[in-house]
Amino acid sequence: MKLQIQFQALLLFVGVLVNSVGAYIGVNIGTDVTNLPPPVEIVAILRAHQITHVRLFDSDARILNALSATGIQVHVSVTNQEVLGIGESTSAAATWISKNIAAYLPSTNITAISVGSEVLTSLPNAAPILFSAMSNLHKALVASNLNDRVKISTPFAMDVIPNPFPPSTANFNSTFNTTIFQILQFLKNTKSFYTVNAYPYYEYVKSNGIFPLEYALFKPLSSVKQIVDPNTLFHYDNMYDALIDAVYNSIAALNFSGIPVVVTETGWPWFGGATEPDATLGNAETYINNLIRRVANESGPPSQRSFPIHTYIYELFNEDKRGGDVSERSWGLVFANGSTVYDLSLSDGSEDDVNGSVSVFCIARQGAEESGLRDGINWACGPGRANCGPVQEGRACYMPDTLQNHASFAYNDYYQKMRGAGGTCDFGGTAVITSVDPSYGSCRFTGSSNSSTSGPFPSPAFGPVGPSSGSSRNVDIFRFGILFAVNALLYLLGVNTRDIL
Incomplete structure (x- = not known):
């Protein structure tokens, strides 16, 4: 029995190693959307694009x-309005954890909590209580095991670092040093991560032409536009890396190290007003x-190459209900009907994509009323x-002769043809989006990779991809190496796995 427990612990350790491979791209989901799809359709969109990490602005x-x-890793948030109450009351924190975390685990894979968003700069009156709120929530997590x-963690704005360039001299605003020091100590003690909302778009706009647009867009820089930190001589070929290094150097200035940085928000608006010329689709x-x-x-910024930059894109949908500048309503990757705003590609050029795309389909919802399906x-x-x-009778998709089947084909054909022009998958609540190809036998649904009828395809998946060496085969080799090492270790210990499995 003791040997079995030890072996299970070893497998758990191996699992942690295997699953730690790879940086991930996640996406934020805001809900200030006029025609927000039902949650089941939101999940279908996530699956269709192979998104494995999401962040919610609430719970x-x-x-x-x-x-x-679904297995999708979920990062939930305490809203700024909730921070004060949780920071002042351990019972309020315990209630929040019970209601918003424990009630969903383990079925919903919640892995992280954002305590507020940019609290120090957007809600100064809550700043003194921010650390207490984080501490109270952690105590509630401990009590619930x-x-x-x-x-x-708590997402910081880049504004807490007044002068992010050159990165080597970056420091936090001294006004916040006491609170930030407490939070960094908390992150270190709990083995958590520093979260930041890093937007090269805003930094570029604020720079008034000091930095070239190519630098903000990850485009190649000419020799006369090279950005070099004069103190470290690190070359920065994009603003994103420079911002993340500014964070790492600011953390180091308070004598902390080993705290990874996760970007909770970044993106670029695809449409703007007259005073926002750089908010373009291109x-x-x-x-x-x-x-x-x-x-x-898979690599980190120049000063921290061993730390991959886990990142959440802002955002899944265009939140058209938001106020402010025109661009505030134009950050989305997809429209509410599931069609993409612009082409997205994950290809790193190392392997040919099969079809280069992932399809979604509009089918009849299980359990829908027959009258609704007929309509x-x-x-x-x-x-x-x-x-x-x-x-029609005698044709390829007539059988099975059911309303569910016939409605699914009709719905999908309409949706694939019209979604680019704003057509939705709703049909009075009798339809739902799915990433599972409903084709069968000789009946091919529009949008199927084997369909003879061309239709608009969503863009390639934008979930996690393989390392820069160019292939998921490297990850497979790594995993095989771990498993081989484990078996070798067991062999040297004289353990027969058949005796303990």
Whole structure:
């Protein structure tokens, strides 16, 4: 029995090693959207794009329930309005953990909590209580035996570092030093991470032409535009790395090390007002795709190469209800109907993509009312101009002769043809988006990789990809090496795995 326990512990250790491989790209999900899709459709969109990490700006119960059993890692948030109450009351913190974390684990894979967002700079009156709020929440996690599973941090704005360039001389604003020191000690003690909202878009705009646009967009720099830190002689070929290094150097200035930096928000607006000339579709597409390639190369910034830069893109949907500048409503990767705002590509050029895309389909919702399905079919095949010929008797998609099947084909044909023009997958609540190809036999649904009917495809997945060496084969080799080493160790110890499995 003792040997079995030891072996299980060894397997757990191996699992941690294997799963720690690879930097990840996640996405923020905001809900200030006029036509926000139902949570089940949001999850379908995430799966269609192979997104494995999401961050919520609150602890939305409907979305957390929809994420159940998906395996997607979820980063939830305490809102700024909740920080004061939690910081002043341990019982309030315990209640929050019970209601928003413990109630969903382990089915919903919650792994982290953001305590507020940019509290020091956006909510100064809550700044003195921020550390207490983090501490109270951690105590509640310990009491629930969840502290090893769920980490706590608080996203800082880059504004807490007044002069981020050159990175080697960066320091936190001394006004916040006491609070930041307490938080860094907390992060170190709890083996958590420093989180930051890093936006090269805003830094570029503020620089008033000091830095070239190419530098902010990860584009190659000419020899006369090279950015070099005069103290370390580190070359920075993009602003993103420089900002992250400014954070690491600011942390080091307070005598802390070994605390990884995770970027909780970054992105580029694809549309702006008259005073926002750099908020363009082309710039947003360039920034996001280059960001994905940068994160995928597994390395950290020049001063911390061993720390990959885990990153969450801001954001999944365009939050059209937000106020402020025009650009505030134009950061999304996809529209509410699931179609992408611009082309996204994860290819690192090392392997050919199969089709270069991942498809989503619009099908009839299980359990939908028959009357609703009939109305949906009649509309899709009539005003919606879907091609419903294949579901006619004797044709390829007629069997099985059910409303569910016929509606799925009609809905999907309409959706694939019209979503680029704003068509939605709703049909009076009788439809749902799925990433599972519903094609069968000789019945091919529009959008299938084997479909003879061309249709608009969503862009390639933007979830985690392999290391910069160019292939997931390297990860497989690494995992094989670990398993081989474990077996070799057991052999040397004279352990027969058949005796303990």
